[in-house]
Amino acid sequence: MMKRILVILLATVSIATVALSQESKRDQPQGEMKMYGLIGKMTAVSGQRDALIAILGEGVSDMPGCLSYIVAKDSTDANAIWVTEVWDSQGSHKASLSLPSVQKAMARGKPLIAGFGERFVTEPVGGHGLAPAKGR
């Protein structure tokens, strides 16, 4: 009889633990883990903007924790590119820099970059168009 009660008790505790753990996972983005955003401008070597854009756009949908990564042409400077990024955490952004696909793109893109312009770090808090994070 005591053994049976113990089994029921343990099962109840397990279910409660799983439920709590799932709850805390759901809460993470709003709670302890802040989203991390970057707005950055770079200038391509003259005439190489399209080539650089193509490299920047490769494989960006597979980066774990990446909620948005948009590559845009500057509307006034024919060589300038804006990249706006949203990550589920600063850690996910940092980790992305070590991904083989990103390392490869950086190596291929580097010779096409003439320089960097404005760079703003943000904490995105909401909006429309944040993709579900992959690999988490």
Added chain:
Amino acid sequence: MMKRILVILLATVSIATVALSQESKRDQPQGEMKMYGLIGKMTAVSGQRDALIAILGEGVSDMPGCLSYIVAKDSTDANAIWVTEVWDSQGSHKASLSLPSVQKAMARGKPLIAGFGERFVTEPVGGHGLAPAKGR
């Protein structure tokens, strides 16, 4: 017999027309219609940033042609907000300014805005996290 051939012929033409029309719709974003992007900074009246963010974030998922609209806190200025937007065309952005929900939000937000900072117009060309446009 002739009538039957005519019916088949007409049906074939109709199917081909529908197929071509769908094809041209798919091609539009890359073809004649360029995406339109905005990166803008605004400063809230001291202590009103969260209130302004709440207003900016209201109803942004229902704007026709809006592919991304992200509201973020500046990481260094406690009163500054960044809004990054991607639209399927400049026309969709312009039209959004007349939406009743946007007009209402602008009226409510205006007293909380101390000023505007940097503003960059872009032509987004790709990436990850562009929501499907609604209402088109």
